[in-house]
Structure formats: C-alpha cells, structure tokens
Amino acid sequence: MIRVTETLVLDDRELEERFVRASGPGGQNVNKVATAVELRFNVRASSLPAEVKDRLTALAGNRLTADGVLLIDSREHRTQGQNRDAARARLVALLQRAAMRPKRRKPTKPRAAAREQRLASKKLRGAVKARRSRGRQGEE
Numbered sequence: 001m002i003r004v005t006e007t008l009v010l011d012d013r014e015l016e017e018r019f020v021r022a023s024g025p026g027g028q029n030v031n032k033v034a035t036a037v038e039l040r041f042n043v044r045a046s047s048l049p050a051e052v053k054d055r056l057t058a059l060a061g062n063r064l065t066a067d068g069v070l071l072i073d074s075r076e077h078r079t080q081g082q083n084r085d086a087a088r089a090r091l092v093a094l095l096q097r098a099a100m101r102p103k104r105r106k107p108t109k110p111r112a113a114a115r116e117q118r119l120a121s122k123k124l125r126g127a128v129k130a131r132r133s134r135g136r137q138g139e140e
Contacts (some may be wrong), residue, residue: 010095014047016040017084022075036075039087044068048095056098070094 022036043053043064060070072094074087110118 010046014041014045015088015091016042017087019080022083033080035078035080035083036073037080037083037087039072039074039084039091041070041072041091042068043070051101052095052098056095059094059098 016039018038018040019034020036020038021034043056043060045068046053048056056070057064057068063071065071070091072087072090074083074090077083077086
C-alpha cells in the first residue's frame with residue numbers, strides 16, 4: 001500500500017515493476033545485475049477518482065503510453081532497491097500533484113489608475129513612433 005494523500009491510497013497490485021540492465025557508473029556490476037527499474041502504472045484501470053486520472057493524464061505528458069500506462073524509469077542509483085524507491089517516490093510526487101485541485105481563477109478588473117497609466121504609456125510610445133516617421137520624410 002502506497003499512501004499518496006490522507007484520502008488517496010494506491011494498492012501495490014496496481015504497480016508493475018520490471019528490472020532491466022542500466023548503463024552508467026557501476027563497473028562490471030552494471031553488465032551483470034539488472035538494477036534499473038521500469039515502473040508501470042495503468043492510469044485508466046486504476047482505482048483513482050476520474051478527476052485525478054484526468055489531471056494525471058495531463059501532467060504525465062510523454063511518459064504516458066497510448067494504452068494509458070504511465071511509465072517511470074529510474075536508473076540513477078547503483079542498487080536495485082534504491083532505484084525502486086526513487087521510481088516509487090517519483091510516482092507518488094506525480095500523484096500528489098494530480099490530486100491537488102487547481103484553484104479557480106477569480107476574474108478581476110484593472111484599477112482606474114492602472115488603466116490611465118496604460119493609456120498614457122501607449123500615447124507616449126505612439127508619439128515616439130510618430131516623431132520617427134516625420135523625421136524621415138524631411139530627409140527624402
């Protein structure tokens with residue numbers, strides 16, 4: 001059982017882990033032992049609420065396959081256990097971000113002073129450009 005939030009808990013049976021050989025540091029050990037972890041989580045078939053699934057799908061980006069499987073790869077450590085923990089931690093972090101409801105935007109109007117300031121700066125910029133074009137006409 002993986003606790004994502006107080007209300008959101010993932011069952012270990014929903015995760016599929018594959019161990020593959022990693023590249024990088026580790027010497028001869030890298031060629032012998034499958035230390036890299038490929039963590040697979042089927043978002044569509046999971047027990048997550050529908051709104052969390054939608055946000056997770058949007059957050060996952062290219063880590064999500066066409067079948068709706070989230071693929072997390074971890075090969076930064078030399079041991080299988082550390083890579084497994086790192087992959088699970090990344091999954092939990094992603095699920096926590098997906099579990100948060102985005103705040104609704106409250107539409108606001110600009111203050112009168114801000115509107116005046118914007119219009120004044122536009123007038124000033126227009127005047128600068130107008131002076132530029134008049135100066136060139138006299139040269140020709």
